Amino acid sequence: MKNFADQLVEKIRIMKNPTVMGLDPVLDYVPDHIIAESTQRYADPSKASSQAILEFNKALIDATSDIIPAVKPQFAYYEMYGVNGIKALVETIDYAKSKGMLVIADAKRNDIGSTAQAYATSILGKTTLSDGQQKEMFGADAVTLNGYLGIDGIEPFISLAKSFGKGMFILVHTSNPSSVQIQELELKDGRLLYEAVAEQVTDWGSTLVGKHGYSSVGAVVGATWPEQAKKLREIMPNTFFLVPGYGAQGGDAQTVKSCFDKNGDGAIVNASRSLMCAYKKNNSVDPKDFMMATREEAIRMREDLNNAIF
Amino acid sequence: MKNFADQLVEKIRIMKNPTVMGLDPVLDYVPDHIIAESTQRYADPSKASSQAILEFNKALIDATSDIIPAVKPQFAYYEMYGVNGIKALVETIDYAKSKGMLVIADAKRNDIGSTAQAYATSILGKTTLSDGQQKEMFGADAVTLNGYLGIDGIEPFISLAKSFGKGMFILVHTSNPSSVQIQELELKDGRLLYEAVAEQVTDWGSTLVGKHGYSSVGAVVGATWPEQAKKLREIMPNTFFLVPGYGAQGGDAQTVKSCFDKNGDGAIVNASRSLMCAYKKNNSVDPKDFMMATREEAIRMREDLNNAIF
Numbered sequence: 001m002k003n004f005a006d007q008l009v010e011k012i013r014i015m016k017n018p019t020v021m022g023l024d025p026v027l028d029y030v031p032d033h034i035i036a037e038s039t040q041r042y043a044d045p046s047k048a049s050s051q052a053i054l055e056f057n058k059a060l061i062d063a064t065s066d067i068i069p070a071v072k073p074q075f076a077y078y079e080m081y082g083v084n085g086i087k088a089l090v091e092t093i094d095y096a097k098s099k100g101m102l103v104i105a106d107a108k109r110n111d112i113g114s115t116a117q118a119y120a121t122s123i124l125g126k127t128t129l130s131d132g133q134q135k136e137m138f139g140a141d142a143v144t145l146n147g148y149l150g151i152d153g154i155e156p157f158i159s160l161a162k163s164f165g166k167g168m169f170i171l172v173h174t175s176n177p178s179s180v181q182i183q184e185l186e187l188k189d190g191r192l193l194y195e196a197v198a199e200q201v202t203d204w205g206s207t208l209v210g211k212h213g214y215s216s217v218g219a220v221v222g223a224t225w226p227e228q229a230k231k232l233r234e235i236m237p238n239t240f241f242l243v244p245g246y247g248a249q250g251g252d253a254q255t256v257k258s259c260f261d262k263n264g265d266g267a268i269v270n271a272s273r274s275l276m277c278a279y280k281k282n283n284s285v286d287p288k289d290f291m292m293a294t295r296e297e298a299i300r301m302r303e304d305l306n307n308a309i310f
Numbered sequence: 311m312k313n314f315a316d317q318l319v320e321k322i323r324i325m326k327n328p329t330v331m332g333l334d335p336v337l338d339y340v341p342d343h344i345i346a347e348s349t350q351r352y353a354d355p356s357k358a359s360s361q362a363i364l365e366f367n368k369a370l371i372d373a374t375s376d377i378i379p380a381v382k383p384q385f386a387y388y389e390m391y392g393v394n395g396i397k398a399l400v401e402t403i404d405y406a407k408s409k410g411m412l413v414i415a416d417a418k419r420n421d422i423g424s425t426a427q428a429y430a431t432s433i434l435g436k437t438t439l440s441d442g443q444q445k446e447m448f449g450a451d452a453v454t455l456n457g458y459l460g461i462d463g464i465e466p467f468i469s470l471a472k473s474f475g476k477g478m479f480i481l482v483h484t485s486n487p488s489s490v491q492i493q494e495l496e497l498k499d500g501r502l503l504y505e506a507v508a509e510q511v512t513d514w515g516s517t518l519v520g521k522h523g524y525s526s527v528g529a530v531v532g533a534t535w536p537e538q539a540k541k542l543r544e545i546m547p548n549t550f551f552l553v554p555g556y557g558a559q560g561g562d563a564q565t566v567k568s569c570f571d572k573n574g575d576g577a578i579v580n581a582s583r584s585l586m587c588a589y590k591k592n593n594s595v596d597p598k599d600f601m602m603a604t605r606e607e608a609i610r611m612r613e614d615l616n617n618a619i620f
Binding site: 137 | 334336337345348349355356358359362384386387389390391392393395396397400418419420421422423424425426428429431432433437438439440441443445447448456457458459460461462463481484485486487488489490491492493495496497498500503506507510
């Protein structure tokens with residue numbers, strides 16, 4: 001059975017690019033001509049909005065699938081458009097996979113027992129339907145999770161990861177300012193909470209370590225907390241890091257540097273807005289050329305990361 | 311503006327029933343005759359499965375809407391059936407509301423900034439579409455959240471709660487066995503982590519306390535941890551508790567008793583399987599009489615709770 005972490009390491013090495021493109025498509029990000037076209041085609045505004053997002057996503061994938069190894073659709077932005085939005089999400093995932101990209105479902109799910117099982121089935125596995133057949137629903141390669149409920153909430157995902165070569169990234173230290181409110185509470189033994197969570201995550205992932213030394217149970221470690229990232233890289237040497245917060249949130253190549261190991265492996269850095277809205281950065285860019293602007297920003301980010309890491 | 315906690319307190323008082331019916335519909339729960347009918351009507355097995363679930367939910371709501379104040383659909387079980395499942399979820403919520411029930415979306419969402427905003431908009435608010443119009447997507451009255459990311463992840467929900475009279479329940483101590491792994495870590499100051507989270511939740515909810523003394527920012531407190539519930543009832547006197555774990559998970563009226571205040575207010579107890587599958591409890595019940603079995607179990611549970619509380 002393939003191992004998700006191995007796949008990720010290898011894809012990043014081949015492309016020499018530890019970038020994941022976040023697909024967080026609010027309508028404001030979508031170029032006007034795509035919205036106009038979709039509005040003309042679909043009378044239902046929920047359908048028109050969702051299809052505009054899907055077309056935008058497909059173009060972003062076309063613009064980058066040969067240079068970026070993975071995409072990370074953030075479920076919230078699709079759920080916001082209801083049933084049609086979920087349809088656009090499913091089709092975005094299918095399209096990215098058809099172009100050879102790995103798909104990390106940013107859903108931050110967390111529940112227990114049969115409910116955690118249902119989420120795992122939905123996002124990574126196959127659902128048994130009324131005719132007894134099994135069908136993939138979202139079909140992502142990996143998913144983000146929140147570990148507050150302990151192993152009960154993680155176990156069904158680990159089980160599917162073993163059976164189908166899937167992966168997960170569990171929140172350890174998030175990129176936002178208020179992450180410290182809970183995550184940096186000091187424990188009796190001197191550790192901060194996120195360090196204790198890190199140790200649990202390492203333990204939970206111990207049976208899924210691949211040949212490149214990384215587990216398919218990864219961690220979410222924000223780009224905006226370089227000191228914490230450095231400590232985490234030390235205490236969890238076999239854990240792959242998904243690193244949000246580069247770009248719009250203030251993280252840069254220097255702050256994410258400590259997420260990588262000495263060989264330049266072990267982390268993938270997310271950028272959403274800076275890639276999706278690259279065409280908005282410069283007034284001289286015609287919005288119709290958004291694909292080229294995204295591709296150029298992807299190349300700039302790749303060079304930026306490589307210069308810092310190596 | 312109405313206050314969600316006030317609505318909940320009043321509805322429970324009128325019905326003399328602090329029960330919320332969890333709608334966690336795996337196909338195994340649905341009586342065979344409903345599945346057979348749906349399979350006959352819809353060729354697509356994903357559609358047939360989802361419609362069977364919807365029909366089952368509607369019947370359960372019909373059977374109980376005059377005696378149970380609220381329902382709690384668990385999003386995982388609908389997402390498991392993909393786009394058609396989400397459609398069944400939206401229609402379940404609409405139907406419950408049309409019958410006067412309050413709807414608590416059990417989604418345990420957690421994210422930051424614009425993403426938390428997107429989840430809040432999706433579940434409690436209104437989405438602005440490509441034609442500029444605003445449309446309700448899920449339209450729930452309240453949602454469950456995970457506070458690991460701090461106030462950044464909660465603030466958008468609080469804002470909508472203030473504007474639209476909505477509510478939320480933030481995970482404090484969950485009902486599952488492994489909840490202790492993270493939630494009961496001991497802090498330097500002697501508190502356990504869940505107590506620190508409880509204090510944050512109290513703080514976050516301080517501006518949403520209604521006339522009955524309870525905030526629309528509530529807490530999830532598992533029925534299976536009576537000692538912890540007792541402590542939490544003391545340290546968060548203005549926080550309404552959503553209490554899972556009664557019935558199948560081992561909680562009973564005695565273990566949930568300490569979640570209520572001395573007037574019998576302040577908590578609502580969830581039951582999913584024991585209500586949905588009441589018809590399976592006794593071999594002599596014809597599955598076609600599942601509505602009556604659920605109603606009888608709802609009345610039994612109501613009496614059970616009232617006997618313990620008062």
